[in-house]
Amino acid sequence: MSKLSLRARLAATLGLSAARLSRATGRGDGSVIGGRVALKVEPDVLAELSRGRQLALVSATNGKTTTTRLITNALRALGPVATNEFGANMPSGHITALSSDLEARNAVLEVDEKYLPMVLSDTKAAVVVLMNLSRDQMDRASEINLLAQKWRFALRGSPAHVVANCDEPLVAWAGLGSSNATWVAAGQRWKEDSWCCPECGGHLDRSADPHWECHECGLRRPEPSWVLDGDTVTDPHGRKHELRMKLPGDANRANAAIALATAAVFGVPPDNALPRLREVTSVAGRYSSIQRGPVEVRLLMAKNPAGWLESFAILDPPPVPVALSVNAQVPDGRDTSWLWDVDYTVLRGRKVFVLGERRTDLALRLDTDDVEFEVIDHIDQAVAKTGTKRLDVVANYTAFQQIRTEWGRVT
Structure with a gap:
């Protein structure tokens, strides 16, 4: 990565010191306080820490932490990877994660849904991974159609490569804001938040599941290049890969399919990525x-x-x-x-x-x-x-x- 300014280096050092102190005193893992201290010293520290790196931003309502871990494991085939492994998914946590490994050329950051446009703007991330959007924390979270709209607008102005679940209409609509997308047919069990077209408000025809289409404006499911079918993922070359994940359930098979597609964007083929995905047995206590x-x-x-x-x-x-x-x-x-x-x-x-x-x-x-x-x-x-x-x-x-x-x- 490019050399940090003296002020940014000082900010990163002081932030890491605050994080270590927080852990030593039992107040937490330090991910948040470290980033807050760094921001006080240098407000542009996130942009500086991101410069010269290949970043992947991972956002969704469900599965962010697990998919971030899976992608990180896969990309370690290329060398060290900076990541917010403790799940602190707002800018303060991203700063701590990037400060913790200044030499890592690759980084994978879990991002809270409403912070994604801002973090994308600051980091100039190379890859954005979008999986799902559903109702969550209804007393304080933005309405999900508005979130999808903000994602779509942010991607229109970014050269980032999008890896997105085409089976989720809101996610697909947001991802269509990008001119460079890889579509993954990862499935969608929960459909109660996506019966209306995000483009025109018309009824989405989902009778030919997983295909979906709006007959009023023509919005339809993008054609996937990666397809999950049971425990098998078919890649863009038609090769089939058995997942055999230790993490349970359809949701984690979907997370793994998206992780494989993301790793491929970084140049890690499925045969190299899959063994690393299979090493993951739990994530921050989940499934343990x-x-x-x-x-x-x-x-x-x-x-x-x-x-x-x-x-x-x-x-x-x-x-x-x-x-x-x-x-x-x-x-x-x-x-x-x-x-x-x-x-x-x-x-x-x-x-x-x-x-x-x-x-x-x-x-x-x-x-x-x-x-x-x-x-x-x-x-x-x-x-x-x-x-x-x-x-x-x-x-x-x-x-x-x-x-x-x-x-x-x-x-």
């Missing part, structure tokens, strides 16, 4: 298993209706019970009305535990879907009452982090 006495507990994080739908799809079958934990702190969003958009009927017939700060909200929702449950105060009560040797836990963001912290920050 921990032994609590005789019970093996698997941790799943889901923060919105689309995420809960994907989590339910990978639950162990009955009689394995499930514990559901919901908070409503600032990082989660205060509004829990999204609970009513989730179909809980799939939980009928199994033992269900309910906990978290908003357990009564969740209990009411389960009751309306005729799902039997038991309200508990602490996750260890669920472990003690499982009656089996396995337990699945599905929790939203802060509830998930609380469990991780109590159980030793499993990775």
Whole structure:
């Protein structure tokens, strides 16, 4: 990368010192405070740290952290990669990530959806990865059609190569703002936010799923060059690649397909990338298993209706019970009305535990879907009452982090 100015180098050094101090005192991983300190010293530090690098920005409502990890692993075939591995996905976190490895020519940054246009403008990223958009944190997040519009406008003015899921109409419409795109048929299980055309507002015809089309303005699904079918990905040359991922579920197979397409843009072919993707078994505690006495507990994080739908799809079958934990702190969003958009009927017939700060909200929702449950105060009560040797836990963001912290920050 190009040489940093003296002021930017000082900013990076002071930011890293603040991050280390934060970790040493147990106040956090330091990703946010480090970037904030650096910004105080040099407001343009993100642009300076990005200059001379090949950056990939990864944005979506669900799967950002996992896909960032997968792409990072694949690109390590080319050498060191700077990345925000702790999930701090706003500019302060990006600054800390880039400061942590000044010599890494490649970088992969997870980016919060609403910050993507600004971060793209500052970093001049070479690649932008777009996966999905769905309702999330409804009390404070922008309406998703507006987000897609902002993405589309930002990409119109950028030479970045876009890698996008063509099965997600909002994402595809945003990606069509770019003149240079790679389309991946990665699938879309949650469709409740994409029945209307983002271009004209007309009805999207999805009767020939996965194909979608607006008969009023002509907007339609772009033709994919990478196609996910079950556990197989077909590349632009027609070669088929078996994923055989250790991460579970269709959502992670979609993440892997997009990671393969992104790695190829950087010059890493699937045969080199796939073994590195298969090394990933958990991401920041997601999908990890921990032994609590005789019970093996698997941790799943889901923060919105689309995420809960994907989590339910990978639950162990009955009689394995499930514990559901919901908070409503600032990082989660205060509004829990999204609970009513989730179909809980799939939980009928199994033992269900309910906990978290908003357990009564969740209990009411389960009751309306005729799902039997038991309200508990602490996750260890669920472990003690499982009656089996396995337990699945599905929790939203802060509830998930609380469990991780109590159980030793499993990775």
